[in-house]
Amino acid sequence: MSVEKDMKRKANPVFQDAVKDAAAPGDSVKVITPKEQVEGILMPSPHKDIVMIKLNTGYNLGFEKKDVKEIQLVEREVLKQKTSLLMSKDEKLPTIVVLHTGGTIASKVDYTTGAVTAKFTAEDLLEKFPKIGKITNVHTELISNLMSEDIRFSDYQTIARAVKKYALEGVSGKKVKGIIIGHGTDTLSYTAAALSFMFERINLPVILVGSQRSPDRGSTDAALNLTCAAKFIAETDFVGVAVCMHHSSNDDDCAILPATKVRKMHTSRRDSFKAINSTAIALVKPVGIEYLWKDYPKGTTGKGLGSKEAVILRDKFEEKVGWLKVHPNMDPELFRFFTSHYRAIMIEGTGLGHAPTNLGEKNLQNYAYLQSFLAKGGIVAITSQCLFGRVHPSVYTNLRRLSEIGSIYCEDMLPETAYIKLSWLLGNYSPEEAKKMMVQNLRGEISEQSAYTDDFLKE
Numbered sequence: 358m359s360v361e362k363d364m365k366r367k368a369n370p371v372f373q374d375a376v377k378d379a380a381a382p383g384d385s386v387k388v389i390t391p392k393e394q395v396e397g398i399l400m401p402s403p404h405k406d407i408v409m410i411k412l413n414t415g416y417n418l419g420f421e422k423k424d425v426k427e428i429q430l431v432e433r434e435v436l437k438q439k440t441s442l443l444m445s446k447d448e449k450l451p452t453i454v455v456l457h458t459g460g461t462i463a464s465k466v467d468y469t470t471g472a473v474t475a476k477f478t479a480e481d482l483l484e485k486f487p488k489i490g491k492i493t494n495v496h497t498e499l500i501s502n503l504m505s506e507d508i509r510f511s512d513y514q515t516i517a518r519a520v521k522k523y524a525l526e527g528v529s530g531k532k533v534k535g536i537i538i539g540h541g542t543d544t545l546s547y548t549a550a551a552l553s554f555m556f557e558r559i560n561l562p563v564i565l566v567g568s569q570r571s572p573d574r575g576s577t578d579a580a581l582n583l584t585c586a587a588k589f590i591a592e593t594d595f596v597g598v599a600v601c602m603h604h605s606s607n608d609d610d611c612a613i614l615p616a617t618k619v620r621k622m623h624t625s626r627r628d629s630f631k632a633i634n635s636t637a638i639a640l641v642k643p644v645g646i647e648y649l650w651k652d653y654p655k656g657t658t659g660k661g662l663g664s665k666e667a668v669i670l671r672d673k674f675e676e677k678v679g680w681l682k683v684h685p686n687m688d689p690e691l692f693r694f695f696t697s698h699y700r701a702i703m704i705e706g707t708g709l710g711h712a713p714t715n716l717g718e719k720n721l722q723n724y725a726y727l728q729s730f731l732a733k734g735g736i737v738a739i740t741s742q743c744l745f746g747r748v749h750p751s752v753y754t755n756l757r758r759l760s761e762i763g764s765i766y767c768e769d770m771l772p773e774t775a776y777i778k779l780s781w782l783l784g785n786y787s788p789e790e791a792k793k794m795m796v797q798n799l800r801g802e803i804s805e806q807s808a809y810t811d812d813f814l815k816e
Contacts, residue, residue, distance in 0.1 A: 385431040386410060390424050396431060451534035451591050452494040454523045458516060458540050459503040486580050489587045496528045505541025505548070505567075510674040510780070513551040517672050520552070524561055524668050535562040535590030537583070542567035542621055542629070545600065549616035550777040551674075553598040553800040560656065560667040562590050563598045564613070569627050578603050578627040585611035585641035592646055595638070596656045598800075602630040604640055612637035617774045617802035620744065633744050634769040634804050673784035675700060680776050682742065687713050689722035696730035701779050701791075703738045704764075705772040710739040710748030715755045724758070731763040734788060738765045738779050738795055740772045747807055765795050768803045778802060 380386050386399045388410055397410030400417060408420045408428065489495060500519055501512060520536055527533050540548055545567045552563060564586045568579035586601040589611075600619045604612040606628050614632050623629035640647045679699035681691065683706045695702050706712050714724035731737055739759065741748050747769035750760035760766065767775045778799075782791035796803070 380428065380430045380433075384433050387429040387431055388420055388425060389427045389429065390420060391426065399428075447494065450492070450494045452496060452528055452531055453535050453537060453587060453590050454528065454533055455489075455495060455497045455537045455539065456516065456519055457497065457499050458501050458508075458512070458538060459505070486583055488580075488584050492584070492587045492591050493534070496523075496533075503541070505544040508541075508544055508548065510551075510676065513548060513555065513674070514672045516548070517552055517555045517670055520556070520559075520563055521668050521670050524559060533561060535564065535593075537586050537590070538563065538565045539583075540565050540567050542569055542602075546619050546621060546630075546771075547773050547777055549598055549600050549619060550774045550800075550802070551781065553616040553802075554778055554781045555670055555672050556598065557669040557671055558667070559596055559598070562593060562595050564590060565598070565600045565616075567602065569603075569625055569629060578608075581608050582611055589613055589639070589641045589646060593639075594655045595653050597654045599638060600630060601641070603627040604637070610640050610642040613639040613641065615801050617778075617800050618771065620771055620773065633771055634746070634807065635801075671781075671785045674780045675783035676780075677701070678703065678776065678780040678783065680705065680772070683707050683712050685713075687719075687723065689719050689726065692723045692726040696726045696735065699735075700788075701736035701738070701783055702730070703740065703772065703776045703779055705742045706739050706748065707742060709752050710741055710750070710756055710759075710766050711753070712739070712759065714759060727759070727764070728762045736765065736779065736783070736788060736792060736795075737763065738767050738775055740767045740770055740775045742772065744771065747804075765792060767795065769807060770802050774802050 380399050382399050382401050384399050385396065387394055387396045388408060395410065395412070395418065397412045397418065400409040400411050402409040402419070406422050408422055408425055409417055410420075411417050498519060500516055503512065516538060520538075523533050523536060538548075538552075545565055549565050552565075556563075566582045566586045568577060568582055570577045570579070582602055589595075589601060595613075598616040600614040600616060601611050602614065604610045606626060612630070612632075614630060614637050615635050618632050618635035619630055620633050621629050622631045636649050638648070638650045638653050640649065677698070677700040679695045679702045681695050681702055681704050683704065704710075704712055712723070712727075713720045714727065715721075727737060737759075739748055748766045750756050750764075750766045756766075770778070775795075779791070779795060782794055786794065798805075
């Protein structure tokens, strides 16, 4: 028995009783009960009377010890020593960079704790998904190892500066065809919007990729998402920031989604990312790429490797921007707090952009706080929690009252995008410039008109 295996057993004494020291967490086992025989990977259990295994599907299954007749060892966990990845050097293949930031796409099960943690480096991902190396020459860099809920504006800057470095300098003097950013799904759309606004000009495709299910699960979406992103970069003339995720729950194809119009719409489905008030830019299929946008942004000549005009990055953000979500029975203290602590407020209103600022003493207090805040130079931007459709300042009297005191109605912008845009604008421009630019379509965040479809939930 190895020292490491022995340490695992001592750290998990439950298993000494359950399997009589025949197996340790991480080993493949067969659990035999009077009714069935089930194979899986032995997992730590939080309860001494429960035996846990992870099935090939990625799901966990528990058995009461009293019902387990025997646990047979099938195969011990192979503890591989990490080796450096041999990068493809086929001169006929384009070169891409994979920037790793963490998230589920970089996660695997720690069998000593049973938890899913971010442990893969970018090299680990490519070692697990070798098809990417057959499509492109790959260079990797570990930017961070964060779950996406922990990302801050400073992390956007770190990612953007790495993108700029490779876009301008390439790899060992060789031009880079594009960049993949591995990212956690929960706030992936925020980062996509941030990078889209930060890069006033970019000379290559920057594709954010995540996965809803970790790479060590049989149902993972990481392999297809990463492979499709690499294929898209290798074959496209698209430039700019976009997102590549599953188009359906099947492993058929992936959608290339617009960075400022994409949203995670489900907690766990593999096709949870959807274009809102827009459509996918393209679908990446086994046989090629199907473009759904006729006028997608394309590369231009004379702006290539080493050109100072190839990339323009504005990477500052204003921290003092608040996000206020409208709901019934709002206390005026919320409006007092927001208007006294922030330079700008993004209000996620109801319907066409409503906020509780009309009839009733407390609602009128809310209105008074906003009116005073705007009169002193504050900025109020209004979106809708409906997501689909657009806000409008003129349909109802209460909307006009908010507009008349200076609130900015953000057309069909997503709340996440509006929050990021407002923070970015105030970080790089004066308040007056920010107010004007908030309603200008800078990176595809505002649609010229809202199209009516019979089923707006489907592309």
